[in-house]
Amino acid sequence: MIDFIHVSKSYPNGDVVLDDIDFSVSPGDFLVITGKSGAGKTTIGRLLIHDLVPDKGRIVIDGEDLTKIKSKNIPLIRRKIGFGFQDFRVIPDKTIGENIVIALEIAGYDSKKIPEKVKHTLTLVGLLGKENLFPGQLSGGELQRASIARAIAADPPILFADEPTGNLDKETSLEIFKLLQKINSDGTTVIMATHDVTLINLKVGRHIHLEKGKIVKDSKESKEKEKEKE
Numbered sequence: 001m002i003d004f005i006h007v008s009k010s011y012p013n014g015d016v017v018l019d020d021i022d023f024s025v026s027p028g029d030f031l032v033i034t035g036k037s038g039a040g041k042t043t044i045g046r047l048l049i050h051d052l053v054p055d056k057g058r059i060v061i062d063g064e065d066l067t068k069i070k071s072k073n074i075p076l077i078r079r080k081i082g083f084g085f086q087d088f089r090v091i092p093d094k095t096i097g098e099n100i101v102i103a104l105e106i107a108g109y110d111s112k113k114i115p116e117k118v119k120h121t122l123t124l125v126g127l128l129g130k131e132n133l134f135p136g137q138l139s140g141g142e143l144q145r146a147s148i149a150r151a152i153a154a155d156p157p158i159l160f161a162d163e164p165t166g167n168l169d170k171e172t173s174l175e176i177f178k179l180l181q182k183i184n185s186d187g188t189t190v191i192m193a194t195h196d197v198t199l200i201n202l203k204v205g206r207h208i209h210l211e212k213g214k215i216v217k218d219s220k221e222s223k224e225k226e227k228e229k230e
């Protein structure tokens with residue numbers, strides 16, 4: 001469903017961020033991407049939504065090669081990927097409910113079904129009752145839930161959650177992680193970028209680790225190698 005094939009990316013005046021990266025994600029996967037700050041996790045997300053293009057290599061989503069995509073098809077690809085931004089990007093002067101409504105409207109969701117969908121999404125992320133609050137009135141964990149709510153409201157098949165537990169305490173991080181697992185078990189492919197070691201140690205899903213532009217660890221590959229040895 002998602003293939004990164006020999007992908008390299010550097011920014012102008014910068015070092016190589018991703019150097020010949022290969023990985024694939026199948027429908028229903030829970031992929032955790034780790035790496036220290038600056039390792040290129042957000043860059044992978046931005047490449048995925050065609051906010052950036054690779055210098056070399058190809059990114060293929062459901063058979064569509066993003067390096068050859070026609071501009072009219074870019075919104076279709078973006079609709080497939082809900083993006084939970086590292087810095088939330090909820091609209092500050094709109095309530096949480098309004099933020100979700102706007103996300104649904106942008107996705108072209110049937111307007112008659114929007115109120116029910118907002119309620120359903122708020123319930124899923126545990127924010128029902130907070131819909132009339134503004135982002136500035138939420139706690140960090142609630143804000144993260146709101147950001148996830150906005151990303152998944154229109155039922156994209158894929159969720160890219162960028163550092164969803166960034167500044168949260170251990171307990172709240174775990175709650176957010178459990179929410180992502182629930183979203184995954186409901187059928188959404190989840191890609192989570194994090195440097196949170198507590199979460200990595202839970203060994204849930206598949207884990208790839210980025211270092212100096214390379215994938216230095218891929219738990220899927222390790223499992224395949226273990227099988228080969230057997």
Ligand SMILES: Nc1ncnc2c1ncn2[C@@H]1O[C@H](COP(=O)(O)OP(=O)(O)OP(=O)(O)O)[C@@H](O)[C@H]1O
Nearest residue numbers: 011012014017035036037038039040041042043044
């Ligand atoms: N627009 C840009 N122009 C130049 N360099 C950039 C740009 N965006 C990112 N970089 C650089 O690319 C590298 C990778 O950035 P990226 O945001 O992908 O890292 P990250 O793994 O998400 O880090 P963090 O854990 O801090 O979020 C960093 O060294 C960063 O400074």
Ligand SMILES: [Mg+2]
Nearest residue numbers: 041042086163
């Ligand atoms: Mg980042």
